Amino acid sequence: MVGSAITRKLQSEGYTNLITRTSSELDLRNQAAVADFFAEEQPEYVFLAAAKVGGIMANNTYRAEFLYDNLMIESNIIHQAYVTGVKKLLFLGSSCIYPKLAPQPLKEEYLLSGFLEATNEPYAIAKITGIKLCESYRSQYGCNFISAMPTNLYGPNDNYDLQGSHVLPALIRKFHEAKINDQPSVEVWGTGSPRREFLHADDLADACFYLMQHYSDESFVNIGTGEDVTIRELAELVKETIGFEGELRWNTEKPDGTPRKLMDVSRLHSMGWKHTTELKEGIEQTYQDFLANEVLYVE
Numbered sequence: 001m002v003g004s005a006i007t008r009k010l011q012s013e014g015y016t017n018l019i020t021r022t023s024s025e026l027d028l029r030n031q032a033a034v035a036d037f038f039a040e041e042q043p044e045y046v047f048l049a050a051a052k053v054g055g056i057m058a059n060n061t062y063r064a065e066f067l068y069d070n071l072m073i074e075s076n077i078i079h080q081a082y083v084t085g086v087k088k089l090l091f092l093g094s095s096c097i098y099p100k101l102a103p104q105p106l107k108e109e110y111l112l113s114g115f116l117e118a119t120n121e122p123y124a125i126a127k128i129t130g131i132k133l134c135e136s137y138r139s140q141y142g143c144n145f146i147s148a149m150p151t152n153l154y155g156p157n158d159n160y161d162l163q164g165s166h167v168l169p170a171l172i173r174k175f176h177e178a179k180i181n182d183q184p185s186v187e188v189w190g191t192g193s194p195r196r197e198f199l200h201a202d203d204l205a206d207a208c209f210y211l212m213q214h215y216s217d218e219s220f221v222n223i224g225t226g227e228d229v230t231i232r233e234l235a236e237l238v239k240e241t242i243g244f245e246g247e248l249r250w251n252t253e254k255p256d257g258t259p260r261k262l263m264d265v266s267r268l269h270s271m272g273w274k275h276t277t278e279l280k281e282g283i284e285q286t287y288q289d290f291l292a293n294e295v296l297y298v299e
Helices: 002-012 031-041 056-061 063-083 118-141 167-180 201-214 231-242 266-271 279-292 294-298
Strands: 045-048 088-092 145-150 152-154 185-189 198-200 221-223 247-251
Touching (some): 002 201, 045 063, 056 118, 088 118, 118 145, 152 279, 167 185, 167 231, 185 231, 198 279, 201 221, 201 266, 231 279, 279 294
Parallel strands (some): 045 088, 088 145, 185 247
């Protein structure tokens, strides 16, 4: 989702010499394969969007994979970017790097100030390591490596697998299938009370392009909207967008996760960047993309 959004953004800005690889073409966990790739292609600029990602269920089930895979991906790429003299690298982390009970909204300086949310601790630790790798390669070798922490993302090419997806794509698929199958209700996990912030992938891509042009400092930067909704409000919005007329059933035996994750985006706003896609509009666009690609997304 993120890689394709960045590719679309670069192409729209007139860039044609883009080097990309899918996970089936290049296993980024393989140190030798990544070294060979960088030696052969010699990229000048790197957007590091690759990661093993998922929702609460996937994070809590595949804890070793989420830690190992992400550590290997970022370590291999960041080191080879240094070895081959990449001019600039942007590493993308996640808002889950912040402590579970950090003050809201989440300021960049709150990193490592408290305990992480238990369900996604391995993923968070891996992403924190990526930030520290960029800082350390900058400090020791003078590399122009920067980091950005996006909030929850959605948009074209999202993952709609109910066993591994994040909340918004999961709700889109659940409500869509309930509608076409005339189901009386849809189950939603938790209490509906946690608050979450959502950013369209195309807005993230625009922010990444902006940062690569205008930002070269050591500190990482939050990317978000600065606005959040409850999961209950999100579910109602998706329900309305899809036109499902049944009921919501809240399964309170399932985990809520972190109570709130709202990004403080004042640093990015002060640089002159702000999102343009509001949540209602973004969900409508994403649902149309889901309908157009439903066979690809659910098989």
